[in-house]
Amino acid sequence: MFWVLFLLLAWAGVLIACTRLLRAATEAAEPVSVGAITHHHDELNLYEAAYLSGGPRRVAELTLPSMQRQRRLLLAHTGWATVLDPVGRDPHERSALVAFGPDGQSPVASIRTAVAEDAAVRALAERLGAAGLAPAGGAGRGTYDAIRSVRRAALLVLAMAAAAFCVPADGTSAAMLLSWFALPLLLALGCLAIARFEGHRDSPWASPDGQRLLDSLDRERGREGSLTAVAVRGLGAVADPGLRAALEYGGRGSVPRQRGD
Template identity: 70%
Template sequence: MFWVLFLLLAWAGVLIASARLLRAAGETAEPVAGPAAAPHHDGLSLYEAAYLAGGPQRVAELTLLSMQRERRLLLAHTGWATVLDPVGRDPHERSVLGAFGPDGQEEVLAIRSAVERDPAVRDLADRLGEAGLALGQGSVREIGEGIRSVRRATLLVLGMTVAALCVPAPGTTTTMILCWFALPLILCAGCLAIARVEGHAHSTWASPAGRRLLVELGRERGGQGSLTAVALRGLRAVTDPEVRAALACGNRGRIPRQRGY
């Protein structure tokens, strides 16, 4: 029955990882403000909605798309952007323009990275956090660490299963061992499945109060193709395939410099 020790190790790893994930999820689910203090979704700017729905990257994508629609930027489907109007109207637009080189051209990936790190985004996050609409960076990290812990626990269970099968166990069948180890594996799979569903249903950047505002905003002004829809759903809401390719192209690595715009 030496294999039981491996089973106990597997259960210990799974329970610790699951508890960590549940604790992180429970902290983010706690209400941070009473109904009287809850703001209305009309008070959200598009930048604020974008941050709550998708974090700094969504803010960068929204800024680029907004400037492109106003014909102040040219976005090529190959992943390069060209400045048409060098005057920024707000801090986020100025961070976009500040990422361009002297020739007025730059990769979308580099621009997006610069905007995500800009102090304007940090100020935006601080304001939303103080209003109780955004999760703190610590909460986001805790959720991510909890999910990674469950994944490591899954690998631990699999490893312990292999080890148990390699140990002679008189009177114990392989099927029995596999059934016992299937229980912690099912718990890990359930935790990961719930985390995945919740991650798709809710932003990991918004608090419960922030999520409610996003739902209300989507119901009233989330029509497909609008800037509000892009703020809420990201590139999936961009109807122009060339613009969508331009904003997503940087994720596929370096691309050749554009010439002759």
């Protein structure tokens, strides 16, 4: 019955992750009090739209093609970026340029991470939260992180099931083992399905007011291939296949090689 320990670990991981997701979703659903709103936006700039649509990562995904279009960065389909103009015009561009090495070249994935984690993005989030356009207190990031933890919990269940098959089962059949581990796996997948269904249209980074402005911006200026479309819809809206390949390179942790390596 040693496999029961693996089952308990699987259940513990799933229950903790699902509880975290439920708490984060509850916090994100809480309305912003009127007294907490210091000012309102009638329209969004592109960085604000990017954050409300996809959080810090989307801000980074917008910054790089914006600099490419101004011929201030060269983004190669191999996943490397090269500085053409070393002067940043806003805090997000400056955070991108700081991330480059002394030779002015760096993997796109490293630049994207540096921009997403820079203080300029945190200041942007605080400004949007104060305006009532984003959930206060980082609730959007909390929901995003909680969903990731549920995904990891699902992988933990699979790992624990595999480990259970590697130890003596004391007469327990394979079908029974699968059925026991299927329960926590179904709970994790069910939570992910509900989170996806509830958030199929609205962004967890935007409050209802923020989502309304996003929808208006997308209708008015979100033509395919535009920077507005990239801000609102992500890399899928990048029309140039080479540029899209450069921006997507390293998204799963791989680091591209330079030619000649």
